[in-house]
Amino acid sequence: MRPPELGDEDLRSLYGYPDELDSPWFRVNFVSSIDGAVSVDGVSGGLGTPADKRVFTVLRELADVIVVGAGTARSENYGGAHTDTELAQRRTGSGLSAVPPIAVVTASARLDPTSRLFTDTTIPPLVLTSAAADATRLQHLRDAGADVQIVAEREVRGTDLVSALDQRGLRRVLCEGGPGLFGTLLEDGVVDELCVTTSPRLIGGTAGRISLSPTAVPTSMVPRHVLADADGTLLTRWVRA
DSSP, rough: OGGSSHHHHHHHHHHHHOSSOOEEEEEEEEETTTTSSSTTTTTTTGOOOOOHHHHHHHHHHHEEEEEHHHHHHTTOOOOOOOOOHHHHHHHHHHTTSSSSOOEOOOOOOOOOSSSSSHHHHHSSSSSEEESSSOOOHHHHHHHTEEEEEEESSSSSHHHHHHHHHHHHTOEEEEEEEHHHHEEEEEEETOOEEEEEESSSOOOTTTTOOOOOOSOOOOOOEEEEEEEEETSSSSSEEEEEE
């Protein structure tokens, strides 16, 4: 199937979360070059294509919460998710909040309270952090409007995120990276699904892979669909076997 032949409602159906979830379902979304680069000059934007952007928008629309690691939030200059009246109505009609919050994972709470994450958003970001984070830094984030939650003593693990999001009723989880956070989620066995776009480009350079962890974690996945655009973009959806 080719994305131009699919309407937005088709894409929503293809990427729909399982019905009646009783625990958080972790969907991870990445874009990669043909030769495996996760970024161009440190950011993923150089890999984007029109089909990838369409699916990116649909994935955000379907999610309860958008999870991102602090390093990615800094390097990609993250702001809050934005919506319009029509999109907000579709979300609320599906039982979701009008706008999905951005949840930033950071054991150290090393975030800039003057960054777009706090200033370019319609709802406060959720900061999932540890008891080891500097108390003054945490207070600055709260003063900037962040909803700060201590979810671990030191290192924030995948199981900590599952528990914290479940307590808030945020079960349709969309993780947008980065590779370190993806690797942690893999290590902890909480990745339910991967949506990966292969951009029709060769990059070279020193860019890393979409997942990084200290040890290999073989995880069997099965394909749900493969979409191909005329420009060579491949969009695949994989779920845990």
